[in-house]
Amino acid sequence: MKLPLSKSLLYTFRALLAACLLLFTLSNNIAMAGFSSSSKSSFLGSSEDTAILEPDQAFKLDITAKNADTLDALFIIAPGHYLYRDRIKFEVKSPQNATVSTELPHGEMKQDATFGETEVFHHDIEASLKLAFASQPPETITLIATYQGCSEKGLCYAPIKKILDIPLDSTSLSSANDDPIASLLKSGKFWLVAVGFFGFGLLLSLSPCVLPMIPILSGIIIGDKRSHHQQTSKLHTFNLSLAYTLGMAVTYTLAGIAAGLSGKLLSNTLQTPWALGGMALLFVLLSLSMFGFYELKLPQSIENRVLNVASRFKGGRFIGVFIMGIFSALVVSPCVVAPLAGILLYISQTHNVILGGIALFTLSLGMGVPLLLIGASAGSLLPKAGAWMESMRQFFGVVMLAVAIWLITPIIPNGVQLLLWAALLIIPAIYMHALDSLPTDASKWAKLWKGVAIIMLLLGIAMVTGAVSGAKSPLQPLAGLKLGSAPQDALPFQRVKNLAELEAAIKASPNQIVMLDFYADWCVACKELEQFTFSDPRVKTALKNVTLLQADVTQNAEEDVAMLKRFGLFGPPGIVFFASSGNEITDAKVIGYQNADQFLLTLNKLAL
Structure with a gap:
């Protein structure tokens, strides 16, 4: 029975509201571990109006290195408090040959009971600290920070003095790759952050982070239509897409907050043979149901109970799709790109999980726009039940098998990968009559599909040839034949296992620039760098x-x-460069995939 449009819209609104409430509740619980009471009250308000905060709760200071001669000092001021502008001072304790100058923004004039007319800051501010050295910059600088503020309740705190050790070669939030991201987050404006990161998500929506999810959602919609044996409405398929997208977005947000606070990506820990194999098996089972081998149904007694419960709660189907979105986000897409890395680094440095969570959630929604478009259009684009419907189901069955193969490619040999892709091309091509003769009166559509089937058959044969000849990639299945040309040698990377080995390797190359590449077998973008960027003759010459x-x-x-943590990374791919002096070149840091042309522009910054 179809729901009236108004009721369906109401259920859609309720789903959005429930997801937002869930996100807010869980992110607030995570924030309890790293947030002070002053930070919570800044967003939620506080019932303890008479409570007096400790100085470190009223005024928090976080200093990070922007580069070798510039530091960013962030003051987080609790609501109902203010800092005196002229009481903020920084001086260098060590080394002795260094000096620091401070650049502060303009504040607000206030008639203060203690100092009279003076300039103060009521909200979070960021100061820029410029360093100057008489000789070679050290790895770490020690600063003495002095500042003073008051509470609007009439309490003035004694001057606060802190001694801070700042690593000058650590990666900061505002590297060359993510300056707009850093500026957007540091603005602290919620709506600006939401709109900006939604735009970043749109730019990423056709990246490898999202593409594997499109066939998953399409298969869910096809399966739902088949189980209902009816024309699927636009609103119903949109609601399915919305549930899947919200599951993906909530997972990205909560996992991202946890990564920012702990320094570890949850998705990285799930890139194990058991996890990837389990998800691949799930997609194989789903694909077999698409081919009609069996129906994925619960036992009759359990199904009756579920139906009774579902009759009271209209969203039962959507909860299952929501959960599928959660698992897809965790296992299918362990991508680390510049906007995501910027958000995670911001959370790790400031512990501002509310603003960071909003950025992650809106980034995920932007990435989910293609999924929502599929749902909005599927009601009219999908054919009615019949022969076409069976063909569509079988097509998405093949697509789900492709997703299963894609999931396990990091844990199987290259030859096995090529053979699996070959099977996925050759067997459907045979079913599409690639080897059969067409009747003389065959329609144009029959001839078209015959041509497609022949192309699939030839590609499958190329994959088999590649598996036998030692090809390394399904995208270049005949590369192993070499066809008389000289073999393309890979870049001669030296593996380092820990920070100690890295330091030793850098010291062993005192007069050379050093490049450190972070790689993982399960990282698709890492393999793209290896196959398409590092193999480019121009890149090899430059390096x-x-x-x-x-x-x-x-x-x-x-x-x-x-x-990874040492260089402010949360996962591969990432490339870090070091000058001949051994110091990191922060402006040349690479996060995510770059093609050969983009990477050459990065190398130009090194003046090779």
Whole structure:
């Protein structure tokens, strides 16, 4: 029975509201671990109006290195408090040959009971600290920070003095790759952050992070239509897409907050043979049901109970799709791209999980726009039940098998990958009559599908040839034949397992630029860098005099996590460069995939 349009819209609104409430509740619970009471009250308000905050709760200071001669000092001011502008001072304790100058924004004039007419800050501010050295910059600088503020309730705090050790070679939020991202987050404006990161999500919506989810959702919609044996309405398929997208978005948000606070990506820990194999098996079972081998149904007694419950609660089907979106986000898409890395680094440095969570949630919604478009259009684009419907089901059955193969490619040999792709091309091509003769009166559509089937058959044969000849990629199945040309050697990377080995390798190349590449077997973008960027002759020539190091973080061990954290990364791919002096070149840092042309522009910054 179809629901009236108004009721369906009401259920859609309720689903959105429930997801937002769930997101807010869970993110607030996570925030309890890293947030002070002053930070919570800044968003939620506080019932303890008479409570007096400790100085470190009223005024928080976080300093990070922007580059070797610039520091960013962030003051987080609790509501109902203010800092005196002229009481903020910074000086260098060590090394002795260094000086610091402070650039502060303009504040607000206030008639203060203690100091009279003076300039103050009521909200969070960021100061820029410029460093100058008489000789080579050190790895760490020690600063003395002094500041003073008051509560609007009439209490003035004594001057606060802190001694802080700041690593100058650590990666900061505002690297060359994510300056707009850093600026957007540091603005602290919720609506600006939401709109900006929704736009970033739109730009990422056709990236490898989202593409595998499109056939998954399409298969869910096809399966839903078949189970209902009726024309699927636009609103119903849109609601399915919305439930799936919200599951993906909530997972990205909560997992991202946890990653920002802990320094570990949950999705990285799930890139194990058991997890990937389990998800691949699930898609194989779903695909077999699409081919009509069996119906995925519960036992009759349990199904009757479920139907009784579902009759009282209209969203039962959507909960299942919501859960599928959760698992897809965790296992199918362990992508680390510049906007995501910027948000995670912001959360890790400021512990502002509310603003960071909003950025993650809106980024995920932007990435989910293609999924919502599928749902909005599927009601009219999908054919009615009949022969076409059976063909559509079988097509998405093949697509789900493709997703299963894609999931396990990181854990199986290249030859097996090629053979699986070959089977996925050749067997459907035979069913599409690639080897059968067409009747003389065959329709144009029959001839078209015959041509498609022949192309699939030939591609499958190429995959088999590649598996036998030692090809490394399904995208270049005949590369192993070489066809008389000289073999293309891979870049001569030296593997480093931990920070100690990295430091030793850098010291062993005192007069050379050093490149450190973070790689993992389960990282699709890492393999794209290897196959398309690092294999480019121009890139090889540019890197001829560069020491090449590689950290394999496939196992996500403690040493791997420590190396990623050392450079402000949350997962591969990532490339870090070091000058001949051994200091990191922060402006050349790479996060995510770059093609050969983009990577050459990055190398130009190194003046090779």
